[in-house]
Amino acid sequence: MRPLPGRWVYHRVQDEGGIVPFDEVRLPPSTQGLHYGTAAFEGIRAHTAEGGGAPHLFRVRDHYLRFLRSCRLLRIDVGLSADELTDVTVELLRRNGDMGDVYVRPLAYKLGLLPGTPPGVGLSGISAAVTIVVNRLGSYTAPGGVRCLISSWRRPSHAAIPVQAKVTGGYVNSALAVDDARAAGYDDAILLNDAGQVAEASTANVFAVRGGTVLTPPPDADILPGITRDTVFALAAELGLVAVERPLHPADLLLADEVFLTGTGVGVTPVIEINGRPIGAGEPGPITRRLVERYRQVVRAEREDTRRWLTPVDPGVPDRSRGELVERPA
Ligand SMILES: Cc1ncc(COP(=O)(O)O)c(C=O)c1O
Structure with a gap:
């Protein structure tokens, strides 16, 4: 099964970030992460219940905690906490609308040399960017093994x-x-x-x-x-x-x-x-x-006792972890 990217992505360069159309993100060929593999990523799934409905992210906070640890190793300051990244992801999924089962791919990468940094491979003195893409992706391994x-x-x-x-x-x-x-x-x-x-x-x-x-x-x-x-x-x-x-x-x-x-x-x-x-x-x-x-x-959210691992992406439902009502996106 081929991943089909959603229309909206989250994109952040240094301290400025927001949800933008997929096609608007352009990377310069000088992107350091492309040259030296200096990028960190995660793979996070959101599944719908059998028969459809809004998806639930699975252990999203654990994934973002691991993401932040990987980024720290590369001296990438994401600028967002695991909770904030979770909120951004929920918002991104809402904005993309009904996509069925999805695979979320956060990627943080070294971008370009800051003034005064010598060219070549390294981790310091280099700007960073974060992009979160969501892909429609169901099961791709044969159930028979x-x-x-x-x-x-x-x-x-x-x-x-x-x-x-x-x-x-x-x-x-x-x-x-x-x-x-x-x-x-x-x-x-x-x-x-x-x-x-x-x-x-x-x-x-x-x-x-x-x-x-x-x-x-x-x-x-x-x-x-x-x-x-x-x-x-x-x-x-x-x-x-x-x-x-x-x-x-x-x-x-x-x-x-x-x-x-x-x-x-x-x-x-x-x-x-x-x-x-x-x-x-x-x-x-x-x-x-x-x-x-x-x-x-x-x-697939069929069990009550493991709901702690799930984060619902229902539009307009109260976010119980923060006690506030999350607005339905325009
Ligand atoms: C090399 C490697 N090992 C193991 C795993 C399984 O990890 P997880 O269950 O957190 O997806 C992954 C996928 O993320 C991986 O890339």
């Missing part, structure tokens, strides 16, 4: 690149790995870290299920500790499952009863084959299926 290739590209060590942050430059690694996997007829790549242990997929965390225990690599395995991964820990606990963070080797995946991926883009997606070998019975396993269903219920 995906086939993965263990990549010959290694996930870079945290000593080389801060892999815990979503910094664009680091994603050349994901791009190379996923491109190889697709060229070989697979859907996604699973990358090992420098120590030869399982790290993660190109843009998702990896879980294995063995004997009813849910296993996933720990944060120091050079993973991006995902917000969906964290959600799955909570959902697994509800099912009475023990979830353990421990180093995994490629054989742990090949020998697992079930393997699945978690990420904002892919949600919870079964892996049915790795390197041409079926995982378990070669179809989504029972624990994966239960987690997929629980995750669906949470993000």
Whole structure:
């Protein structure tokens, strides 16, 4: 499924920002972030309930807190708090009108050299910009599961690149790995870290299920500790499952009863084959299926007890977190 951008975006250069038409944002070819990968981003989903209606953003504040941490690392001062970014996003979604399920892409990037800054790569003395684009995007992974290739590209060590942050430059690694996997007829790549242990997929965390225990690599395995991964820990606990963070080797995946991926883009997606070998019975396993269903219920606002993770985008409804009425946009 192709992402379809909304008509309005949020655009901010240094201290000045606002919602403007998509086509009005023009970046100079000198944009530093393009040259050196000095940009930070997030991926946030908003889902409608089954059958339509206004969408709910999923764990938007957690995403913006991670965004601000990534930006701090790049010395980008966004100028807005996580709450303010959330408000801007809600307003942006309202302005774009009914788009169904959406994927929100905030991007903060180094723009141009400030007076007195010498040319070349760097992080200081460079202006910054923030753009938030919303895309219509439903589920794009096959519900029947995906086939993965263990990549010959290694996930870079945290000593080389801060892999815990979503910094664009680091994603050349994901791009190379996923491109190889697709060229070989697979859907996604699973990358090992420098120590030869399982790290993660190109843009998702990896879980294995063995004997009813849910296993996933720990944060120091050079993973991006995902917000969906964290959600799955909570959902697994509800099912009475023990979830353990421990180093995994490629054989742990090949020998697992079930393997699945978690990420904002892919949600919870079964892996049915790795390197041409079926995982378990070669179809989504029972624990994966239960987690997929629980995750669906949470993000589609079917559960009351997990509403704390959701931010509604209903036009003109009271914003309870601030106790004020948010006006319907003109
Ligand atoms: C490299 C990488 N790992 C893992 C994830 C999953 O993180 P999350 O569940 O927060 O989307 C993502 C996607 O954001 C990613 O890009």
